[in-house]
Amino acid sequence: MTIDRSALGFGDVALAVYACDPWTSRGRLFPEADSLTRSPFQRDRDRIIHTTAFRRLKHKTQVFIAQDGDHYRTRLTHTIEVAQVARSLARALRLDEDLAEGVALVHDFGHTPFGHTGEDALHEKMTDYGGFDHNAQSLRIVTSLERRYADFDGINLTWEALEGLVKHNGPLQTADGEGLDGPVPQPIIDYSRRHDLWLSTHASLEAQVAAIADDIAYNTHDIDDGLRSGYLTYEMLEEVPFLAGLMREVHDRYPDLEAARFTNEIMRRQITAMVEDVIGVTQANLRETRPENADEVRLCGRTLAAFSPEMSEIDRQIKKLLFGHIYRHPDIMKIRAGAAQIVSELFDAYFADPALMGSHPWTDGIEALTPAQRARHVADYLAGMTDTYAEKTHRQLFDHTPELR
Secondary structure (H helix, E strand, O other), X not given: OOOOHHHOOOOOOOOOOOOXXXXXXXXXXXXXXXXXXXXXXXXXXXXXXXXXXXXXXXXXXXXXXXXXOOOOOEHHHHHHHHHHHHHHHHHHXXXXXXXXXXXXXXXXXXXXXXXXXXXXXXXXXXXXXXXOOHHHHHHHHHHHHOEOOOOOOEOOOEXXXXXXXXXXXXXXXXXXXXXXXXXXXXXXXXXXXXXXXXXXXXXXXXXXXXXXXXXXXXXXHHHHHHHHHOOOOHHHHOOOHHHHHHHHHHHHHOOOOOHHHHHHHHHHHHHHHHHHHHHHHHHHHHHHXXXXXXXXXXXXOOOOOOOOHHHHHHHHHHHHHHHHHHHOOHHHHHHXXXXXXXXXXXXXXHHHOHHHHOOOOOOOOHHHOOHHHHHHHHHHHHHOOOHHHHHHHHHHHOOOOOOOO
C-alpha cells in the first residue's frame, strides 16, 4: 500500500479534522474543572498509568507464565508495546496521540490472572450470572473498582476514552439494540445507560489505531517469545512466506548475524511493514470517506484503520502459525489446564466463604447480596489478582496446586 508522505504527521502539525479534539470532549460522567497544564486526554492517560490495575499487569500472563523467564513479555510489557505502536500510528495520521495511547494502555485492564485461560475459566463459573468479559471488566475497573478519588469511584475518564475502551474492536449493537456478537455484557449496558457510549457505532479513529496496534504488537512479540522459548524455530517461520522473505532479506544483508540480532532484525521489519500498511490503507479509506469530524468517522459504517487484503492474509497466516506451534502446544495446554484449575477452585472457595477474601472492602455487606451480586463481587476480586498472587493464594487454601511450568 502506497503512503502519501506529504499527508503524514510528525507531531509538529495540527490535528486532522477527523481527529478527536480534546478541547471539545463530551466530558466526564462527573464534571471536573479543566487542568491548567494538560488536555483532558493527557489527564486520562496519566490517570490510567497511576492505577493499581496498570501496575498489576506486570505480573499477569501474556503467553508464557512469568516464572518461565524474565525476558518474556508480560501483560504490562505487551501493553506498553501496543501503546507505542498506537502512538506512532496516531502521529502519522494526525490524530490525538494521548487518546490513542490511553486506549492502548487501558485495553487489557480487565484481564484475569493467566490471561485468556483465566478469563475462560472465570466466564464458565459466571455462566449463570451474566458471564465474564475482560473488556467489560476493564470498564468496571475504571468506572467503579479503582478507589483513588474523594469525589467518585473509578478514575472518571472522558467519554472518548471510555468509548474507545468499549468499542475499539467495533460496534457492539445494531441500531435496534441487538448484540452483534451475542448479548452485550451487562456491565457495559448498565454504564451506557448512565453515560451513552453509542454502542451501535464505530469508535474514534484513535481507538481504531489502538485496536490494530494490539494485533501488530502481539503478532510480532509472540514470534519473538516463541523463538526464545524454543516452541518456534526459524524453519517453522518459513511456513509464512512473508516471514520467509524477511529472513532472506536479513540473511542476505547480514550473513553472519548472531541469532538474537537476526530475530530482532526480522521483528523490526515485520512491525515496519505492518505499520506502513495500516497507514497507507487508512489514508486511502479517509480519502474515500472524507470525514469532516470525529463523529463522521464513528458514523461511516466501517473500520477505517485496517490492514490491506494482502496484509490481512499475512496476519491470518501468522496467527495460524502461533496457534499451531505455541498456543495449542501440549506443554502450553497442560499449563493452561493447571491455570484454569486454580481460577476455578479459587472462585468456588470465595463464593462459598467470602470471608476468605479478607477485609474491607471485599467483605463489607456481602451477606446482603443476591447470589448474582455475590458472584460478580467474587469475579471482581479474582480478576484483579496477578498470576503470582493467585498461585500463592491457591497454595494457602488447597493441599495441591498445579505446577505452572
